[in-house]
Amino acid sequence: MTDTPGPRELLLAELEHIGLVDHHAHGILRGQPTLDEFRGLFSESPDPRQWPHVATGVTYRRAMRELAEFLECEPTEAAVYEHRISSDPAHYASSLLRATRTELLLVDDGYPPPGEGTSWDELGELAGCDARPVMRIERVAEEVGELGLGRLRAEIESARQNRFAALKTIAAYRGGVHL
Numbered sequence: 001m002t003d004t005p006g007p008r009e010l011l012l013a014e015l016e017h018i019g020l021v022d023h024h025a026h027g028i029l030r031g032q033p034t035l036d037e038f039r040g041l042f043s044e045s046p047d048p049r050q051w052p053h054v055a056t057g058v059t060y061r062r063a064m065r066e067l068a069e070f071l072e073c074e075p076t077e078a079a080v081y082e083h084r085i086s087s088d089p090a091h092y093a094s095s096l097l098r099a100t101r102t103e104l105l106l107v108d109d110g111y112p113p114p115g116e117g118t119s120w121d122e123l124g125e126l127a128g129c130d131a132r133p134v135m136r137i138e139r140v141a142e143e144v145g146e147l148g149l150g151r152l153r154a155e156i157e158s159a160r161q162n163r164f165a166a167l168k169t170i171a172a173y174r175g176g177v178h179l
Contacts, residue, residue, distance in 0.1 A: 019103030026108050027117035028093050028126070032085050070099065090126060093118075097127035104129060106165055110136025132165035 005013070033041065040051035042060050054060050055077060068075040071083050084092060105127055107120035124131025137156065144151040159167060 020100060021104045021106070022100075022102050023106045024108065025105040025123060025131075026111050027119060027123055028089070029112050029117045030089065031116075032089070035081055038081055038084060070096070094126040094128070097123075100127075102127055102129050105131040106134050107131055108136055108168055109133050110139040110168070110170070114139075133163065134166045134168050135159045135164040137167060137169045138171075 029041075036048060036051040039054040039060070040048065042057075042063060043050060043054045045051070064077050064080050065075045067080045071080065073079040073083050105120070105124055107123055109120060111117075118126065120131050120133040135156070137152075140155045141152050144155060156167065
């Protein structure tokens with residue numbers, strides 16, 4: 001038997017030196033979640049009736065094991081959740097974010113809603129990396145509202161001048177791809 005690394009090990013070793021880019025990051029909610037809200041963070045469902053069911057999912061159960069190993073606690077949902085709510089939210093988030101060794105975050109400014117979570121620059125500070133905002137067009141449309149389509153266009157056209165790295169729409173989520 002040889003100790004020569006195989007192709008998989010060589011690839012993983014090479015990837016260790018490549019910085020990661022998260023092209024679809026979101027700010028972190030500021031509040032301390034209930035257990036069901038915590039479960040809901042692992043789902044895209046906004047419906048709280050669905051959140052208890054998240055705990056039965058294979059990916060959630062695996063996430064609990066992985067988080068428990070990282071957090072050095074018992075590999076149970078209860079232990080991971082208890083660690084989460086007993087920790088300083090900024091320290092908890094920062095330790096998880098920094099462990100990814102991400103070099104750039106592109107942060108959607110449409111979720112969580114303004115004031116409910118960290119901003120793009122706060123998220124970058126927590127992660128210890130560069131961060132850039134991504135303008136969610138629907139957020140801007142809601143803000144300019146009655147000011148009309150002309151104002152929306154002006155905001156979008158000035159996105160780059162206002163330090164946005166990209167534009168994003170969730171139109172397909174809300175109405176499908178046939179607009």
